[in-house]
Amino acid sequence: MPDAYRCTLITPEQEVFTKQVTYVDLPAHDGQMGFQVRRAPALVKLGKGLLTVTETGGAKTAMQISGGFAQMKGDDLSILTDEAKDPS
DSSP states (O other): OOOOOEEEOOOOOOOEEEEEEEEEEEEETEEEEEEETTOOOEEEEEEEEEEEETTTTTTEEEEEEEEEEEEETTTEEEEESSSSEEOO
16 A cells, blocks of 8 residues: 555646645645545535645645635545645
């Protein structure tokens, strides 16, 4: 079994990133939600808040997102959001 999975973040304007990750923490509409390797399939409505991605090397990336949906299917997490920007 793999130690990482693919995470893709997409806005209406562009594909923001596609990375191999070990963990993603995202703002669901009803609270923060974490996604690890080999997680069960899920479809989640997103709220506004901080998305944090932990890459395979341990580097972390944070983005402020606003609404949308996330789908975990197999070893692939797709995040579709209205807006993604640097939190600073």
